[in-house]
Amino acid sequence: MKYSEKVMDHFTHPRNVGEIEDADGVGVVGNAKCGDIMKMYLKIDENDVIVDCKFKTFGCGAAIATSSMATELIKGHTVQEALKLTNSAVVEALDGLPPVKVHCSVLAEEAIKTALADYYKKIGRPVDFEIEKSHEGEE
Amino acid sequence: MAKYVYADNASTTPVSKEVIDAMMPCFETCWGNPSSLYEKGRDAKDLMDDARERIAKVFNAKANEIYFTSCGSEADNWAIKGTALKMREKGKNHIITSKIEHPAVLNSCRALEKLGFKVTYLDVDEYGVVDLDMLRCSITENTGLVAVMFANNEVGTIEPISEICDIAHAKGALVFTDAVQAVGNIDIDLSKLPVDMLSLSGHKIHAPKGIGMLFIRRGVNIANLIDGGAQERRKRAGTENVPYIVGLAKALEIAKEKLDDIPRVRKMRDRLISELTKIPYSKLNGSRENRLAGNVNISFEYIEGEGMLLWLDIAGIAASTGSACSSESLDPSHVLLAMGVPHEKAHGSLRLSISHETTDEDIDYIIETLPGIVKKLRDMSPLWEEVEKAKIKN
Incomplete structure (x- = not known):
């Protein structure tokens, strides 16, 4: 198994690692039993623009790299744009992932959507999108 | 070099x-x-x-x-x-x-x-x-x-x-x-x-x-x-x-x-075990005494093994892990699970297997390198964040 240079770059120099104290949306997906957990923090302004985004991830190299790339892809974009981010876009941006690691990118997509759902709930907006739960039923 | x-x-x-x-x-x-x-x-x-x-x-x-x-x-x-x-x-x-x-x-x-x-x-x-x-x-x-x-x-x-x-x-x-x-x-x-x-x-x-x-x-x-x-x-x-x-x-x-050299290998192994288990929230898997002279297997909580392997590789150290991420399945090592090691700790296991070709300098290098890698991965782990927050509360 070999990772692309982009994956290794994001693994060794992850962008946007950390927490946001007063986040507008927080999403946690995955579980320790399966070996990966991603936590996404979003700071969103009054125009629905994601002004800041941070993550913490427990997981393999691909899990860390996909989290990092996902934050880069949504930072500075609107909530509507972030909702359109697919796992395959994350994989593409990383110049591909080994087939067994594609689930990490699914987790990154889920983490963002879960954080956005949290934001919707906080501001009283109905959650009108679905979140695929890749780890459901595995506990 | x-x-x-x-x-x-x-x-x-x-x-x-x-x-x-x-x-x-x-x-x-x-x-x-x-x-x-x-x-x-x-x-x-x-x-x-x-x-x-x-x-x-x-x-x-x-x-x-x-x-x-x-x-x-x-x-x-x-x-x-x-x-x-x-x-x-x-x-x-x-x-x-x-x-x-x-x-x-x-x-x-x-x-x-x-x-x-x-x-x-x-x-x-x-x-x-x-x-x-x-x-x-x-x-x-x-x-x-x-x-x-x-x-x-x-x-x-x-x-x-x-x-x-x-x-x-x-x-x-x-x-x-x-x-x-x-x-x-x-x-x-x-x-x-x-x-x-x-x-x-x-x-x-x-x-x-x-x-x-x-x-x-x-x-x-x-x-x-x-x-x-x-x-x-x-x-x-x-x-x-x-x-x-x-x-x-x-x-x-x-x-x-080379069996005559086994006591030296065992001594290096024991030094690795003693030093690496000083890292907080780490645990030796297997027996301290009843184990092969060259085998070290330690779980580091709140992190996952593959990340450790990648960083070790960058540092020039080749090792292996019982984490699921290094295999094709979602389950970590069947050996660790059979020993009653919980899934999350099995994911964070690291195996170092040394031999008579290993030197004391090699052991020093591993002991110097690994703690920083564990820290780096813990610093970005949401599970570690919870541990740290609980510490502050208490």
Whole structure:
């Protein structure tokens, strides 16, 4: 198994690692039993623009790299744009992932959507999108 | 030159210069087929016979008890499936093995289950030692084979093979032990240890990949797995891999000589264990004493093994992990799970397997490098964040 240079770059120099104290949306997906957990923090302004985004991830190299790339892809974009981010876009941006690691990118997509759902709930907006739960039923 | 520390000797080892030198004549001059009657063939046969004699001597066995195979997995498959087919003729259909065997053993047993054989998978304790009471309770007159590894590949636990032989033989069952990890670490005297079959692999002891061996004690009759010509006394067909057989003999002789160096390896291992378990929230997997001289297996909580391997690789250290992310499945190491290690801790396991080629400087380098890597990964782990927050609260 070999990772692309982009994956290794994001693994060794992850962008946007950390927490946001007063986040507008927080999403946690995955579980320790399966070996990966991603936590996404979003700071969103009054125009629905994601002004800041941070993550913490427990997981393999691909899990860390996909989290990092996902934050880069949504930072500075609107909530509507972030909702359109697919796992395959994350994989593409990383110049591909080994087939067994594609689930990490699914987790990154889920983490963002879960954080956005949290934001919707906080501001009283109905959650009108679905979140695929890749780890459901595995506990 | 950048520092490089190879600490994955339980996976494979580099071929030693002496082994390469021993093999070269087989490629350059004695390349004949040992089954041929003319001189080139006879020369090759002489080399092979000599190798077989020398290997027998290493184990205090007889030359006609040594059978060469293509790898350790083939030897494991042959011992288990060959015994199963033979014991069925005697009306026996029960096999006992353990939950922590190598996949070559476990999956051979699973394949036999599909053919109607009954298999008992013995539990192990928290240190990975097989449950002898469970063996005593599950063995019956119907049991034809007990297959337990000599030493475990992941946590290095050495199994009580002598006692297993006593229990099995009292019930008329044969004993097979996979000694792939034990060879080179433990002196094995087959005139004293009453196992019926023993497998080993060349590439774990500085011979090339592609050569294995099965010891079958005289008087023990198992079915063939590879049918064909009359090689290996009609028990294992296929033109013999003379160069690698000669290489294996050399490697085994060197491994036996190097047993004198084992106390030094054990000392390095103990230093690694003492220093690395000083890292907070870390735990040694397996026994402190009853383990192979070169094996270290430690779980670091709140992080995942593959990340550690990648950072170690960048630092020039080769190691391995029981995390699921290094395999094709979602489950971490079956060995650690059988020992009762929780999933999340098994994901954070790191195996370092050192050898007589490892130096004190290598150990220093690992001890200097690893804590920073663990910290770096914990700093980005949401699980660690919870631990830190709980600390502040208290």
